[in-house]
Amino acid sequence: MEISLNNIIADFLEKEKTNNSEVWQQKILFKEGSKTEISAPSGSGKTSLIHFLYGLRKDYNGTILFDKKNIKIIDSAQLADIRAMQLSIVFQDLRLFKDFSVLQNLEIKRTLSPYHKQSLINEMAERLGIVKKLSQNAGTCSYGEQQRIAIIRALQQPFSFIILDEPFSHLDEANSEKSMALIEEEAAKRGAGIILADLQHNTFFKADSILHL
Numbered sequence: 001m002e003i004s005l006n007n008i009i010a011d012f013l014e015k016e017k018t019n020n021s022e023v024w025q026q027k028i029l030f031k032e033g034s035k036t037e038i039s040a041p042s043g044s045g046k047t048s049l050i051h052f053l054y055g056l057r058k059d060y061n062g063t064i065l066f067d068k069k070n071i072k073i074i075d076s077a078q079l080a081d082i083r084a085m086q087l088s089i090v091f092q093d094l095r096l097f098k099d100f101s102v103l104q105n106l107e108i109k110r111t112l113s114p115y116h117k118q119s120l121i122n123e124m125a126e127r128l129g130i131v132k133k134l135s136q137n138a139g140t141c142s143y144g145e146q147q148r149i150a151i152i153r154a155l156q157q158p159f160s161f162i163i164l165d166e167p168f169s170h171l172d173e174a175n176s177e178k179s180m181a182l183i184e185e186e187a188a189k190r191g192a193g194i195i196l197a198d199l200q201h202n203t204f205f206k207a208d209s210i211l212h213l
Helices: 046-053 076-085 102-112 119-127 143-154 173-190
Strands: 002-010 027-031 035-039 060-066 087-090 161-165 193-198 209-212
Touching (some): 027 193, 046 060, 046 161, 046 193, 087 143, 102 119, 119 143, 119 173, 143 173, 173 193
Parallel strands (some): 161 193
Antiparallel strands (some): 002 060
16 A cells, blocks of 8 residues: 655645645655654644544645545545555544443454454553553543553554554653554554654654654
């Protein structure tokens, strides 16, 4: 799978916020196996860009292509298949089912788009320090714990790309490094690309390229 951006620009962004961008109104190609960091100061449209890439919003000019198919015009069934099999995501607002247990949140994703055996959930939760939270309601966990839940959930499905929107904002350096290591390991297993968008450069993510939004 390849993702290409062709001169995209959010409809609502002021011109002065896009003049020096290395993403807006540029031609960019993301290839499987590549690791890209998008450094994006507040107000530059970072989360909007993530939503454009995932096909959640269409309020932009230019084109985003998945394997040369314009995602603005592919039907909802095709987009659902892409999200289930090729494109995983960690949203900034996480989008967990707060009244479900941590394990239920992870199992829903794993059973909808199977990739791993159930036993690996415990192993990942142990690595990220939340194994004792599996039976607890997700909504009662701290935000940092919820971020780790969302990261593990995103790794339960097959993907050609994983997109991350400020995935470590409430984690200390040690937990951020552990989480990034797990993400990179899982992406490597699949030969998948990583697109990480954050407010500033993460030194523990060895990106192939860094783009400034």
